[in-house]
Amino acid sequence: MATAVAYLRKSKVRSSRDLSWQVQESQVRELAARHGDHELLLLADWDRSGRGGKTHLRKNYAELKRLIEAGETSVLYSYSLSRLARSTAEYLALAELCHKHGVRVRLCKEGEYDYASPGGKMTLTVLAAVATMEADLAAERARDTIAARRRRGDHIGRAAYGKRLEKGQLVDDPDHSAEDVVEAYRKAGSFHAAARLLNASGLPSPQGDRWTDTTIRRIVRRESPEDLQVAIRTTRRGSAGGGEQKLLAGLLRCPCGTTMTPSLQR
Numbered sequence: 001m002a003t004a005v006a007y008l009r010k011s012k013v014r015s016s017r018d019l020s021w022q023v024q025e026s027q028v029r030e031l032a033a034r035h036g037d038h039e040l041l042l043l044a045d046w047d048r049s050g051r052g053g054k055t056h057l058r059k060n061y062a063e064l065k066r067l068i069e070a071g072e073t074s075v076l077y078s079y080s081l082s083r084l085a086r087s088t089a090e091y092l093a094l095a096e097l098c099h100k101h102g103v104r105v106r107l108c109k110e111g112e113y114d115y116a117s118p119g120g121k122m123t124l125t126v127l128a129a130v131a132t133m134e135a136d137l138a139a140e141r142a143r144d145t146i147a148a149r150r151r152r153g154d155h156i157g158r159a160a161y162g163k164r165l166e167k168g169q170l171v172d173d174p175d176h177s178a179e180d181v182v183e184a185y186r187k188a189g190s191f192h193a194a195a196r197l198l199n200a201s202g203l204p205s206p207q208g209d210r211w212t213d214t215t216i217r218r219i220v221r222r223e224s225p226e227d228l229q230v231a232i233r234t235t236r237r238g239s240a241g242g243g244e245q246k247l248l249a250g251l252l253r254c255p256c257g258t259t260m261t262p263s264l265q266r
Contacts, residue, residue: 002074004037007064008044009083021046024079027108032077035106040077041067049134050086065094068101081108081127084133091128161206163253181216183223189234191216 008024025042032040043060067073076098080082085091093207098105099115106112110127114120146156154168162172162178178204181194188194191213198211205211 002072004032004040004075004077005064005067005073006032006040006042006077007061008042008046008079009048009050009058009061010046011049013047014102018236024083028077028079030107031108035075037075049080050084050090055085055090065097066098070104071101073101073103074108077106078108080107081131082135086132088125088128088132091131092125095124160222162223173255176206178219178223181219184214185220191220 006028008021008028010020025054026167029040032038043064045058045060048054048058064076068076081091084094093113095105104112113124115124120123149156149168152168155165155170159165159170159173160178161181162173164173181198184201185191185194188197193215194216195211198205198216
């Protein structure tokens, strides 16, 4: 039986508390409810670009098109044209696919369009071209801004843990000390034990949630790589710090295909 489908997307997600998901989902569900669709199959590609060259990376967008082609979708809801795609060609290809299989498209921002009529096709083509131009202009402005910041000597990208950006320059962040993370690792003797120690201390993690082995390993590797070298040299099979052998796990393989576990001998 055909069902109503909602599709959400955002290119860049800054944090796990990003509000864009809540905004898109709530408005899409409100729109669907006004049309009597209270049960929705929700598909989303989060942290995925909508540009034509990267469409293959949107797995749920591919699933959306599969559902349309299989006749399992009655109506498609989304926040706006820009959430569905970022290229005129992809907009029109999706519209043609929906029209072919009798799927209505309802958008919170642009409304419902009728691709069956000549006027509807023209309207959608114009809207798609404008949306694509806006995306291209935004990308151009971003490139110009980054180039200007590089010439000025600004730091480009996110600040590493223990640092923060002030007027484009990296300065120490007293609330997020990378040295405290390294010291916890030295004291605990393993990434897992350091995570427990830091979680108990209340020191904020980069994401603001609980510390993990992976996060600590990344910070220690960047801030104090010599500590990792010491761990590699001193780790012994069966020792208390044996967990550090994971640093080399999977790198060595026997010609027979078996993964070899590194054992560092004296």
